[in-house]
Amino acid sequence: TPVRLLSSPPLDPPSDKSSFLSLFPSLATSLSNDPTTQDLHPHLSSHISSLLHYTVPGGKMNRGLSVPATYQLLVPPSPTNTTSQQLHLASVLGWTVELLQAFFLVADDIMDESVTRRGQPCWYKKQEIGLGAFNDSIILETCVYSIIRTHFRSEPYYLDLLENMLEVTKFTTYGQSLDTLSAHNFTQVKGQPNSLDSFDMSRYTAIVKYKTSYYSFYLPVVMAMNMAGIKDPELFEGAKTILLEIGHYFQVTDDFLDCFGDPAVTGKVGTDIQDGKCSWIVVKALEKASDEQKNILALHYGSQTEEDVKVVKDLYDQLGLVEIYKTYESEFYTDIMEHIEEVCAGKAVPKEVFTTFLNKVYKRTK
Amino acid sequence: TPVRLLSSPPLDPPSDKSSFLSLFPSLATSLSNDPTTQDLHPHLSSHISSLLHYTVPGGKMNRGLSVPATYQLLVPPSPTNTTSQQLHLASVLGWTVELLQAFFLVADDIMDESVTRRGQPCWYKKQEIGLGAFNDSIILETCVYSIIRTHFRSEPYYLDLLENMLEVTKFTTYGQSLDTLSAHNFTQVKGQPNSLDSFDMSRYTAIVKYKTSYYSFYLPVVMAMNMAGIKDPELFEGAKTILLEIGHYFQVTDDFLDCFGDPAVTGKVGTDIQDGKCSWIVVKALEKASDEQKNILALHYGSQTEEDVKVVKDLYDQLGLVEIYKTYESEFYTDIMEHIEEVCAGKAVPKEVFTTFLNKVYKRTK
Ligand SMILES: [Mg+2]
Ligand SMILES: [Mg+2]
Ligand SMILES: [Mg+2]
Ligand SMILES: [Mg+2]
Ligand SMILES: [Mg+2]
Ligand SMILES: [Mg+2]
Numbered sequence: 001t002p003v004r005l006l007s008s009p010p011l012d013p014p015s016d017k018s019s020f021l022s023l024f025p026s027l028a029t030s031l032s033n034d035p036t037t038q039d040l041h042p043h044l045s046s047h048i049s050s051l052l053h054y055t056v057p058g059g060k061m062n063r064g065l066s067v068p069a070t071y072q073l074l075v076p077p078s079p080t081n082t083t084s085q086q087l088h089l090a091s092v093l094g095w096t097v098e099l100l101q102a103f104f105l106v107a108d109d110i111m112d113e114s115v116t117r118r119g120q121p122c123w124y125k126k127q128e129i130g131l132g133a134f135n136d137s138i139i140l141e142t143c144v145y146s147i148i149r150t151h152f153r154s155e156p157y158y159l160d161l162l163e164n165m166l167e168v169t170k171f172t173t174y175g176q177s178l179d180t181l182s183a184h185n186f187t188q189v190k191g192q193p194n195s196l197d198s199f200d201m202s203r204y205t206a207i208v209k210y211k212t213s214y215y216s217f218y219l220p221v222v223m224a225m226n227m228a229g230i231k232d233p234e235l236f237e238g239a240k241t242i243l244l245e246i247g248h249y250f251q252v253t254d255d256f257l258d259c260f261g262d263p264a265v266t267g268k269v270g271t272d273i274q275d276g277k278c279s280w281i282v283v284k285a286l287e288k289a290s291d292e293q294k295n296i297l298a299l300h301y302g303s304q305t306e307e308d309v310k311v312v313k314d315l316y317d318q319l320g321l322v323e324i325y326k327t328y329e330s331e332f333y334t335d336i337m338e339h340i341e342e343v344c345a346g347k348a349v350p351k352e353v354f355t356t357f358l359n360k361v362y363k364r365t366k
Numbered sequence: 367t368p369v370r371l372l373s374s375p376p377l378d379p380p381s382d383k384s385s386f387l388s389l390f391p392s393l394a395t396s397l398s399n400d401p402t403t404q405d406l407h408p409h410l411s412s413h414i415s416s417l418l419h420y421t422v423p424g425g426k427m428n429r430g431l432s433v434p435a436t437y438q439l440l441v442p443p444s445p446t447n448t449t450s451q452q453l454h455l456a457s458v459l460g461w462t463v464e465l466l467q468a469f470f471l472v473a474d475d476i477m478d479e480s481v482t483r484r485g486q487p488c489w490y491k492k493q494e495i496g497l498g499a500f501n502d503s504i505i506l507e508t509c510v511y512s513i514i515r516t517h518f519r520s521e522p523y524y525l526d527l528l529e530n531m532l533e534v535t536k537f538t539t540y541g542q543s544l545d546t547l548s549a550h551n552f553t554q555v556k557g558q559p560n561s562l563d564s565f566d567m568s569r570y571t572a573i574v575k576y577k578t579s580y581y582s583f584y585l586p587v588v589m590a591m592n593m594a595g596i597k598d599p600e601l602f603e604g605a606k607t608i609l610l611e612i613g614h615y616f617q618v619t620d621d622f623l624d625c626f627g628d629p630a631v632t633g634k635v636g637t638d639i640q641d642g643k644c645s646w647i648v649v650k651a652l653e654k655a656s657d658e659q660k661n662i663l664a665l666h667y668g669s670q671t672e673e674d675v676k677v678v679k680d681l682y683d684q685l686g687l688v689e690i691y692k693t694y695e696s697e698f699y700t701d702i703m704e705h706i707e708e709v710c711a712g713k714a715v716p717k718e719v720f721t722t723f724l725n726k727v728y729k730r731t732k
Contacts, residue, residue: 040572
């Protein structure tokens with residue numbers, strides 16, 4: 001009826017979560033029925049379909065949503081451009097970021113011997129899957145390029161998207177390697193006076209940058225910029241600097257909340273101390289500690305016993321780490337706002353591209 | 367001295383094995399010191415260098431060598447072209463095929479729980495590596511694209527190479543998945559009368575095509591064709607058909623030798639019957655067998671006991687599988703020679719591109 005038509009709300013823009021999610025089933029159907037491998041469908045389609053539905057949606061989808069959200073800020077709707085079709089494309093591209101993340105997470109859970117992910121058993125933990133999950137993680141990676149080829153092959157920025165993905169995959173894989181090697185080295189010397197010798201800010205910064213920030217913060221924005229036809233290399237460099245800084249801050253906060261957050265708010269009890277993580281908190285503690293305090297920290301860090309954890313936490317209190325974090329947080333804000341002003345001054349990228357990200361993560365408590 | 371200069375042999379062409387191998391150390395050095403990740407070098411270079419040297423060279427390198435060998439046939443040396451530089455590039459490209467294979471093998475060995483590879487412990491079996499080997503296999507994959515980007519970015523066929531690699535990676539990963547799922551299904555029903563119901567020629571053909579033929583036979587040739595500037599889509603289609611047929615024949619022979627080869631010549635004792643492999647031999651046996659014989663095969667296939675293996679081998683003899691193989695082999699040869707004639711007639715690809723491959727694999731005994 002006309003009345004209903006008038007009162008029905010406008011279609012959600014694809015940067016909206018439920019609308020973004022609604023694109024997934026048809027993408028999954030296309031991927032499980034890849035037209036270049038017709039003879040495999042009877043054998044493989046249902047497996048790939050299960051894999052995709054189990055491992056890809058279900059997260060917060062912030063990374064994927066960032067692509068259409070950024071694109072919308074870069075190319076605002078106007079009577080002269082066919083925005084809705086482009087926004088649809090940007091959302092499809094957003095799903096490639098989610099697929100890339102699923103690829104990393106399925107593999108990471110095997111390597112970390114994790115048990116659950118997003119409230120359900122990890123994919124490799126399912127009885128019929130096992131170590132075949134590793135090949136499944138690579139299937140997820142191939143889906144990234146199937147989508148890019150299907151939807152973007154005739155676009156002038158097709159090669160840019162391929163290069164963005166390949167480069168960020170490399171960086172993330174290197175970051176994983178660094179993280180694994182660092183954890184392995186720590187296990188070898190745990191409980192010994194030299195156990196924390198390798199935990200310095202340079203290692204911490206490198207792990208965060210490569211393992212997390214590139215794919216979570218840089219990739220969605222740089223792909224949206226390529227879709228929007230931005231060419232200025234200075235803008236890309238500036239965006240990279242800002243987004244890696246935000247990624248760094250994001251992880252520092254994660255580490256802070258793991259130790260000092262309120263479990264009633266965060267929804268989880270932190271275990272970074274017990275797990276012997278190269279956390280920002282322990283790195284900063286080591287920077288401030290006397291030789292004697294360093295020694296105590298080294299002897300007790302990475303232990304599951306309550307007593308050891310208490311020794312570490314008491315030392316954190318003595319060293320004033322909450323204050324150190326608060327100072328870092330406010331200095332970070334001043335610096336990042338300045339960088340955003342510099343990068344965006346007189347350029348085709350509005351500040352909101354970065355401040356939107358910033359507002360989502362700044363002073364979060366969970 | 368002039369005498370020495372005169373008598374020294376000309377430089378080996380890069381399609382020669384030792385000359386091909388001599389390119390590897392400098393490629394490995396560049397890959398372990400990737401200029402885009404300078405801040406990671408102190409943490410990661412030595413790990414990546416060990417990974418590359420341990421897992422990449424050391425095989426027969428037939429796949430890698432095929433790229434310069436094919437290129438040389440497509441663009442024969444002449445006074446008007448600067449062949450030596452191009453041949454060098456073709457060899458560099460050959461190493462990307464070897465890296466791709468190393469990526470697959472490192473991961474496959476973990477999933478198959480293999481112990482040795484090329485006469486040394488598998489990479490994941492090394493004490494300091496373990497499941498981190500998964501991530502290392504992905505590092506090998508990223509190296510493929512680092513090399514392509516470094517050496518081919520300004521070439522007109524750069525995008526073609528990227529698409530060749532991405533497509534073949536997808537196919538191989540799908541083939542692995544099909545192989546794993548088939549093996550898993552068989553384990554579930556082993557020793558039961560229906561255990562071989564899923565072993566048919568369509569499944570066999572699909573596994574071989576996707577898991578092996580695309581990356582081993584099709585990829586090296588298609589990349590050399592792209593380097594040579596060939597554009598005719600019919601030629602690419604024709605080459606694909608021929609190379610996948612050769613790949614199929616190659617695997618059939620592998621399966622034949624596993625069962626009927628002379629261990630003194632092949633250097634190994636076959637275990638496909640014991641392992642319950644979906645081998646060409648068992649698929650052909652099932653095609654020829656009566657219901658009663660099928661039943662016997664199903665009850666005894668995939669068992670480690672000598673008695674079960676003997677039952678299976680006796681049945682193979684009764685069914686005349688050696689003869690069936692010989693007939694297949696000669697029919698294959700007639701067919702493939704005909705296809706090669708058809709595809710190459712009046713085209714820019716000489717028959718030798720395919721017959722060279724064929725001669726290397728036809729009627730091999732090991
Ligand atoms: Mg993990
Ligand atoms: Mg991990
Ligand atoms: Mg954390
Ligand atoms: Mg294997
Ligand atoms: Mg295998
Ligand atoms: Mg074999």
